[in-house]
Amino acid sequence: MKRHEFLRDLHKVTANRNYLEIGVNDGRSLKLSRVPSIAIDPAFKVVTEIKCDVHLVKATSDDFFARENPLAHLRGGRHPLRNLARGRSPVGYWKRTTLDLSFIDGMHLFEYALRDFINVEKHSDWASVIVFDDMLPRSVDEAARDRHTNAWTGDVYKLVEILNRHRPDLVTVLVDTEPTGQLVVFGADPSNTVLKDKYDEIIAEFEVPDPQKVPETILERVPAVRPETLLSAGFWRPLVRARNIGAGRSRGLPPLRRALAEYAVGG
Numbered sequence: 001m002k003r004h005e006f007l008r009d010l011h012k013v014t015a016n017r018n019y020l021e022i023g024v025n026d027g028r029s030l031k032l033s034r035v036p037s038i039a040i041d042p043a044f045k046v047v048t049e050i051k052c053d054v055h056l057v058k059a060t061s062d063d064f065f066a067r068e069n070p071l072a073h074l075r076g077g078r079h080p081l082r083n084l085a086r087g088r089s090p091v092g093y094w095k096r097t098t099l100d101l102s103f104i105d106g107m108h109l110f111e112y113a114l115r116d117f118i119n120v121e122k123h124s125d126w127a128s129v130i131v132f133d134d135m136l137p138r139s140v141d142e143a144a145r146d147r148h149t150n151a152w153t154g155d156v157y158k159l160v161e162i163l164n165r166h167r168p169d170l171v172t173v174l175v176d177t178e179p180t181g182q183l184v185v186f187g188a189d190p191s192n193t194v195l196k197d198k199y200d201e202i203i204a205e206f207e208v209p210d211p212q213k214v215p216e217t218i219l220e221r222v223p224a225v226r227p228e229t230l231l232s233a234g235f236w237r238p239l240v241r242a243r244n245i246g247a248g249r250s251r252g253l254p255p256l257r258r259a260l261a262e263y264a265v266g267g
């Protein structure tokens with residue numbers, strides 16, 4: 001299954017009410033969305049018909065997330081009545097928006113993808129689904145930090161090890177999509193600051209010169225599940241139901257974690 005087919009089916013099984021995309025390029029992944037969306041790229045060149053209500057942002061993802069209330073376009077935004085009812089000033093109070101589905105496919109260097117995850121997680125929760133692209137490079141050349149191939153994954157594959165080591169509370173599933181695999185992350189926790197706190201330490205360890213030492217298991221796609229297997233799993237409906245009734249983390253996450261255990265590379 002190709003990566004965009006998997007993404008198209010993820011929109012279906014997650015029944016997502018909103019969508020955030022980092023890295024738009026010509027719009028081939030963004031065109032799959034039918035829900036209120038935010039899409040960020042400093043150099044997008046959309047050439048395809050977009051069929052959703054989208055806030056298309058010409059900026060780097062770092063600059064975008066540094067804005068006040070970056071998700072204002074999605075449901076939420078200012079909520080003065082609720083604010084007044086709480087006796088607070090209507091100015092500066094924002095109703096929290098939670099992302100249902102996010103796709104991280106911007107700059108293909110691991111430190112960018114790590115910052116993207118940190119920022120996306122702040123606006124996610126246990127029922128959110130966060131997808132990274134290009135997590136299974138096919139060669140050491142394709143995984144180079146200094147791009148010298150036509151198709152390029154860069155070294156974002158390092159996120160698998162980084163998340164599994166520093167965030168064992170997350171559930172991570174590697175998916176064997178064509179051409180270069182994807183990682184699906186469940187169990188986001190917006191209150192968790194471990195990655196932010198350890199950011200410098202992580203960069204110091206993982207930022208190494210080319211050629212990158214890509215693990216054999218990654219090159220051979222050993223830990224990756226078939227996309228069809230994940231998409232047809234039984235946990236999606238209960239996940240969507242629990243998310244839509246606003247079930248809390250302590251009630252919603254344990255059964256999801258158990259259901260995902262057979263697919264997970266971490267968590």
Ligand SMILES: C[S@@+](CC[C@H](N)C(=O)[O-])C[C@H]1O[C@@H](n2cnc3c(N)ncnc32)[C@H](O)[C@@H]1O
Nearest residue numbers: 023024025028029041042043060061105106107
């Ligand atoms: C692989 S393309 C995205 C492809 C698209 N998601 C798709 O599947 O059709 C990567 C895009 O990331 C954008 N990009 C590069 N650096 C970025 C950054 N710091 N923040 C957001 N996007 C970035 C590039 O301009 C490029 O268009």
